[in-house]
Amino acid sequence: MPAGHGLRSRTRDLFARGFRKKGYIPLSTYLKTYRTGQYVDVKVNGAVHKGMPHKFYHGRTGRVWNVTKRAIGVEINKQVGNRIIRKRIQVRVEHVQPSRCEEELKARKVRNDEMKAAANARGEVISTKRQPEGPKPGFMVEGASLETVTPIPYDVVNDLKGGY
Amino acid sequence: MAFIKASKPRAYFKRFQVKYKRRREGKTDYRARIRLINQDKNKYNTPKYRFVVRFTNKDIVAQIISSTISGDLVLASAYSHELPRYGLHVGLTNYAASYCTGLLLARRTLKKLEMDEEYEGNLEATGEDFSVEPGESRRPFRALLDVGLVRTTTGNRVFGALKGALDGGIDVPHSEKRFAGFSKDSKSLDAETHRKYIYGGHVAAYMGTLIEDEPEKYQTHFSEYIKKGIEAEGIEELYKKVHAAIRADPLEKKTAKPEPKQHKRFNLKKLTYEERKNKLIERLNAFNSAAQGDEDSDDE
DSSP: OOOOOOTTTTOTTTTOOOTTOOSSOOTHHHHOOOOTTOEEEEOOOTTOOTTOOOGGGTTOEEEEEEEOSSEEEEEEEEEETTEEEEEEEEEEGGGEEEOOTTHHHHHHHHHHHHHHHHHHHHTOOOOOOOOOOOOOOOOOOOSOOOOOOOOOOOOHHHHTTTOO | OOOOOOOOOHHHHHHOOOOOHHHHTTOOOHHHHHHHHOOOGGGTTOOOOEEEEEEOSSOEEEEEEEEETTEEEEEEEEEGGGGGGGTOOSOTTSHHHHHHHHHHHHHHHHHHTTOTTTOOOOSSOOSSOOOOOOOSSSOOOBOEEEOTTOOOOTTOHHHHHHHHHHHHTOBOOOOGGGSTTEETTTTEEOHHHHHHHHTTHHHHHHHHHHHHHOHHHHHHHTHHHHHHTOOGGGHHHHHHHHHHHHHHOOSOOOOOOOOOOOOOOOSOOOOOHHHHHHHHHHHHHHHHHHTTTOSOOOOO
């Protein structure tokens, strides 16, 4: 029989629940609130069959564009051929988690604002740009002893002894 | 063959998935809980209140609870052990007492939310099905009945508490199918029977039959009633007075409790991260100095 290409094909492991995590899902998933414009991760929960996204979207992150009674509309980028389309899917809240992708950015913004305000008070101008990691600093090698190595002259007789 | 005690292999335990803790304790029905707590996403952070009724052997607990990720928050609570304050000293777990507890809880929450003038509820308990009408300024306070693990049969005491809360002025979506006095044959609620239960009429009737037929059993079974001087005829009057007292002053009274005494510690107090790090540094220093200080290494 030929391979099927149904909606949930090849998802035996992808949609499986974790080891010893089967059954009821923790209630905090239902208590989270989502606002439009927030970033969310799509992670399918195999225990809930309604409102499942297609397997392509498992592991993708997108923005919320719609909030309904039990589900959320998420806008995700998908490459189709030579272009990227902004696809809008409706997903139940059990298959969605709030994303932490902006967390570091927000924290940095707050810190930068504080540093800028402090520098402003002192009257100096600082740059809050992130710098890439540079080369490691130089150091002196400790406990080194010198050993001079010279090549030995080629001895025809000895080297050809094994046969040729 | 020799008898080998059946024992579970190690693999069994390694693969065993425990149920949630409250399920193991047999206290929470998660299937029901999910459905009660789930709030529409387009209502964002609006709390969804549950009207929780639980019975113990000697007490009735009625609470209004909303849920958050950090835990459930109790908005208001009423216990049947508070009913002595309103004049009811005996029969604290019967249908009539659950009605009183539900009524007390409803009046208490409405008073806390300053809605008690607008939503009087049903002043005269007739046993008929009563639903709150929306008032002028605010919509009625809505809660969903959370029964717990109780078997919801007709005439169950949780529905007595439900009736009390409804008559108190809280909006709880319900059907009259499970009130005491609903007849399956005629598919309607007999308000007279329900009213009898609300005012303890079933208890009064039992008292009457026992006095006639088995006076000794009456003495043992209703000993507390006899002590307080409550008789079968006076029960309805008693409950009417309790209802009126509840409506007059529903707010709870905080009793002054003595400070809990400090107990002697039998186990060591856990050290903080800082304390543990310092201890390690001290130990390393002592070790280094004891080793005759050959290594002139820094404190690391």
